[in-house]
Amino acid sequence: MTKFLHVMSGLMIWLLFFALGGALIHANIPGVTQSAFDLIPPLQSWEMAGIGGLIILLSMLYLVTFGPRRQKKRYITYDSGSGSVSISDNAVREYIRKLSGEFGMVVSIEPKIRTERDAISIDLDVKLVAGSRIPEISQALQERVRESLREGLGIADVKEVKVRIQEIVGEPSASSRRGWRS
Helix, strand or coil: CCHHHHHHHHHHHHHHHHHHHHHHHHCCCCCCCCCCHHHHCCCHHHHHHHHHHHHHHHHHHHHHHCCCCCCCCCEEEEEEEEEEEEEHHHHHHHHHHHHHEEEEEEEEEEEEEEEECEEEEEEEEEEEEECCCCCHHHHHHHHHHHHHHHHHHHHCCCCEEEEEEEEEEEECCCCHHHHCCC
């Protein structure tokens, strides 16, 4: 609904300013004796104030509907045996991001969390240092994320952990280059 209001108020503002601009341009063309605007009776001051107020109102409506939308906070909820525990998606993301410090070849981890019926799935967008052994690091990351969520946060139902290498940065070190040749 707000998108519709945004589009409609933007269209109305555009049409009003277009008409106003057209009237000003047309009124200043030399040699023009009569125009469509000459046929309209002059407006009273309260009518001009009303039109000005309408333009301001539409402009404000346009700005209000254009603003960023608040994202609804999402939570992962599970039963701990003593009651339910809810952890925000943002908290889980930050917790997983901090795991990148445990892996020397990982520059950064950007987790995306998908909640499903009774479990969650995690997609890890990872930046690695050049020369990293991707299969080994991927497997270690998957195991560490599962273990960390289970032990640190109490989230045991992790359906899958996908690792997607987004970027490989830097040059491989001399020791990692020798490792690939052997």
